[in-house]
Amino acid sequence: MGEIYVYHDLFGYILKMSPDILAFLERFEGDRVLPEEVCRDNANAFGEMTPESFVGIFLQFGCLIIPGYDQLKDLWDYIPVRSRWNVWTRVGGTLTFYAAWGERELAKVALTEAETAIWDRIDGEAKLDDLAADFGKPAVSELVKKLAHNSVQALKLSALPMSFYKHKQHMKPPYLTSTMPYAPYDAKTDTLPPGFEDMFSPEGYYRHDVSDADAQFDHQETTLSHLFRRPHPALRGRTYGETLIDALKRRWASLEVGSGGKVKILEIGGGLGWVARHVTEALEKFGTEVTYHILELSPTLAAKQRENTAGLSVTIFEGDALTADLPGDDYDLVISNEMIGDLTAIKLTHAQLGMGGEEGIDDDAFEAGLDTLGIAGELVKKHTVPIGDAPDPFYLNVGAWQLIERLWGAIKPGGHAILTEFGELGRYPVLSTQLDHPELSIHFGQLTIVARSVGFETDYEFVMDLIDMNREMKGLATTRSYFRALTAALADHDIALDKFGYTKPMFLNLLGDKLRPGKTLGEIEYDNLEDRLMGLVPHEFKALLLTKPLSH
Numbered sequence: 001m002g003e004i005y006v007y008h009d010l011f012g013y014i015l016k017m018s019p020d021i022l023a024f025l026e027r028f029e030g031d032r033v034l035p036e037e038v039c040r041d042n043a044n045a046f047g048e049m050t051p052e053s054f055v056g057i058f059l060q061f062g063c064l065i066i067p068g069y070d071q072l073k074d075l076w077d078y079i080p081v082r083s084r085w086n087v088w089t090r091v092g093g094t095l096t097f098y099a100a101w102g103e104r105e106l107a108k109v110a111l112t113e114a115e116t117a118i119w120d121r122i123d124g125e126a127k128l129d130d131l132a133a134d135f136g137k138p139a140v141s142e143l144v145k146k147l148a149h150n151s152v153q154a155l156k157l158s159a160l161p162m163s164f165y166k167h168k169q170h171m172k173p174p175y176l177t178s179t180m181p182y183a184p185y186d187a188k189t190d191t192l193p194p195g196f197e198d199m200f201s202p203e204g205y206y207r208h209d210v211s212d213a214d215a216q217f218d219h220q221e222t223t224l225s226h227l228f229r230r231p232h233p234a235l236r237g238r239t240y241g242e243t244l245i246d247a248l249k250r251r252w253a254s255l256e257v258g259s260g261g262k263v264k265i266l267e268i269g270g271g272l273g274w275v276a277r278h279v280t281e282a283l284e285k286f287g288t289e290v291t292y293h294i295l296e297l298s299p300t301l302a303a304k305q306r307e308n309t310a311g312l313s314v315t316i317f318e319g320d321a322l323t324a325d326l327p328g329d330d331y332d333l334v335i336s337n338e339m340i341g342d343l344t345a346i347k348l349t350h351a352q353l354g355m356g357g358e359e360g361i362d363d364d365a366f367e368a369g370l371d372t373l374g375i376a377g378e379l380v381k382k383h384t385v386p387i388g389d390a391p392d393p394f395y396l397n398v399g400a401w402q403l404i405e406r407l408w409g410a411i412k413p414g415g416h417a418i419l420t421e422f423g424e425l426g427r428y429p430v431l432s433t434q435l436d437h438p439e440l441s442i443h444f445g446q447l448t449i450v451a452r453s454v455g456f457e458t459d460y461e462f463v464m465d466l467i468d469m470n471r472e473m474k475g476l477a478t479t480r481s482y483f484r485a486l487t488a489a490l491a492d493h494d495i496a497l498d499k500f501g502y503t504k505p506m507f508l509n510l511l512g513d514k515l516r517p518g519k520t521l522g523e524i525e526y527d528n529l530e531d532r533l534m535g536l537v538p539h540e541f542k543a544l545l546l547t548k549p550l551s552h
Ligand SMILES: C[S@@+](CC[C@H](N)C(=O)[O-])C[C@H]1O[C@@H](n2cnc3c(N)ncnc32)[C@H](O)[C@@H]1O
Pocket: 204, 206, 221, 223, 224, 225, 226, 268, 269, 270, 271, 272, 275, 295, 296, 297, 298, 301, 319, 320, 321, 322, 336, 337, 338, 339, 342, 343
């Protein structure tokens, strides 16, 4: 079931509520409601918790007030604090805020000169009362209403000054640094949205085709290779594809990539076609004869790949990597870049498999449970995938395992494959919240076990090490909502921002003399490239490297 966050339009509080608690809160609406009656009606509704304890929380966070009470009266002891991920421009002495939370329309809020002067005084220390002494209560409260509102979320009110938290960041209430990028929800008229986990499609995301190929990678599902699709200083002036093939040729001498060499490559799930383009161009530059096939599920992306690889020896085949005939065999190299997270995964519980009882795993129930699971159970048995340490519930990356089985037949003896995705060696798949749709990470330990059982020799690396990314550099940090707002702010100044791995100098270069961070554009954050680049966390991406031994 979906979770609901209640946002306070004046204080900026964010309260997570289950639907039944929200329904309880809604019961207080109206002038003649008696709290005792509402509590009595709900006396046993919340298990151990009494309804009165929730009323206390509602009062504390200003969700309940006495009818007719003016909450503006309570403001003056509070300290206004600037939120994180604000986007503003300052032109001719006045500020304009841009916000685009979640899928909501862009909100553009222009301040007057007087309002801008109030904003400039906000330092996380002065109380609203102090500001009111200089600017008057009506002007200050109007500004709070404007900027704390859920459509903007540029301002929060804190009971304590920020200096109090200087060496105690962990004590800061989360609402002061969080934002709420979710769709609006009206309990009276809207049906409850599905929970994040329920939105996860075990059949894989790309089965409904993509409508706009470029927007897909700029807004919905950015990949590391997309951020490095143009030459990048962190890759010594090269693209992701160029660096990748360079690393693979140094690792695997058997790839005949020198002058006069011949290489046959299959890419599974080619995105916009940039990896294919840059790998092929780099190989052809060495004088290598390249045959490059892409197997792609989405017709829209396949069309884009044809466009972006035009003139190169790249052929695109449409089909599902788990069911379609593979376009060829005897491949020297298979590349699957950031796509196995899109393949089928299966969710299981301990109860289904007789696990987690007092005496540990019940072997008979476990075996019997596996037999009811179809392909997932078959593969666990066949490859002896250890799942005794699984949390409850847990996911298995069954689609990725099937892909590895299929690759065995497509790769020539002595040939190789690289599969990259976000995930960990020992962590069960977790749903990522970075993308617009829930996607699972990969349990690389289990994937490795399957690959070895199939017959491959395996290796495991951080992608950023494989491509020798310069980790010391700083890059522009964004969230999805912030990126949309920043794009709109820059567009108003004739600057086109796209989803690319901007380093600080690159971003300053993009701005030219039109805007200056901190002066006429805010708030711009840079982070270490390995920790955050645009919305991605590069150190989360790993590569499984496979070699099919020559003896096969
Ligand atoms: C996240 S994108 C990665 C694209 C590209 N490799 C990159 O690095 O930017 C996943 C790609 O895999 C494709 N894909 C997803 N499921 C697939 C399947 N079952 N068979 C073939 N392609 C698939 C998608 O359409 C998309 O092109």
